[in-house]
Amino acid sequence: MNSPVVAEKTGVNVIMLKVLAALLPAVAAYVYFFGPAILVSITLASVAALATEAAVLHLRRYPLRVYLTDGSALVTAWLLALSIPPLAPWWLVVVGTLFAILIAKHLYGGLGNNLFNPAMVGFAALMISFPSHMTHWTAPDVLAHSHWSFSQQMDFMFGGISPADSKLDAITMATPLDTLKTQLHLERTVVDIQSSPIFSMLSGKGTEIIALFYLLGGLYLWQQRIISWHIPASFLAAMFGTAGLFYLFDPAHYASPLFHLFAGGTMLGAFFIATDYVTSPTTPLGKLIFGAGIGVSAYIIRVLGGYPDGVAFAVLFLNSAVPLIDAYTQPRVFGHAGKWFDGRKE
Structure with a gap:
């Protein structure tokens, strides 16, 4: 050729x-x-x-x-x-x-x-x-x-x-996330709450299957190179890691990491919303920071905030930081170690 x-x-x-x-x-x-x-x-x-x-x-x-x-x-x-x-x-x-x-x-x-x-x-x-x-x-x-x-x-x-x-x-009915949040305020334990019929093996009846199909659809987009792995992987890893820390600290009052991965808008947000070309960073490092920020923020809103599912607000919060993330994660131009003027490094 x-x-x-x-x-x-x-x-x-x-x-x-x-x-x-x-x-x-x-x-x-x-x-x-x-x-x-x-x-x-x-x-x-x-x-x-x-x-x-x-x-x-x-x-x-x-x-x-x-x-x-x-x-x-x-x-x-x-x-x-x-x-x-x-x-x-x-x-x-x-x-x-x-x-x-x-x-x-x-x-x-x-x-x-x-x-x-x-x-x-x-x-x-x-x-x-x-x-x-x-x-x-x-x-x-x-x-x-x-x-x-x-x-x-x-x-x-x-x-x-x-x-x-x-x-x-x-x-x-209330969503699994809403039910969990409300019942925890009534001093019930996670195990007791999740014995309710609306909960299933991972999260909620029906909703966990839909989340699984969002995951499969996202993998299809990655295989087609429509999205890169950086944002979904960092999003899910940050959500899993943050939820895991809280769960290890007090499993009676914090749901397992797997529950949070398959509940609410986690999978939809990770693969279809956060990966939007226009409103996400352009650099690989920036995408990792962006995805991780959404994962941590969404979990904090879920557990400590006023909304049962914080994915949408976490995405909007990190959207506002994209220009700053891009500005500080630009890779060095090949062959240039710094700026030069009249033979002297600035």
């Missing part, structure tokens, strides 16, 4: 398409354990994201076809939809998506210019503004005290109408 050899760059649309494909197994598991309502949330978020993107691009006089087909808005929509309760009212999904695309993305100049992960900004805005709506997580079918048909779920999502013979509490 004649030189020079230039590798063909992978387009943004191909990268985003592979990210969406990597999420599909987890979405399928979500539907299996918790019902098809999540598909409606994903559809609502996708439509809202594309509509908002098109409107802003039109106002900015950008070519619609180029930017609407790059897939970035859809990835933001899917990640946000997978982060909020599947039975959330339709307007909650739309408001969160609009906030993510309009404020977190285009207010900073569009794709490539945003400082914070748009999906996590949307999630944080909803969590702070509508906390009660963000706690109605659907129980797995095997644990629900009642069963709503798909049409009944749609009546609730779009009209707020519950079946006459069943209340919302009959098909929803």
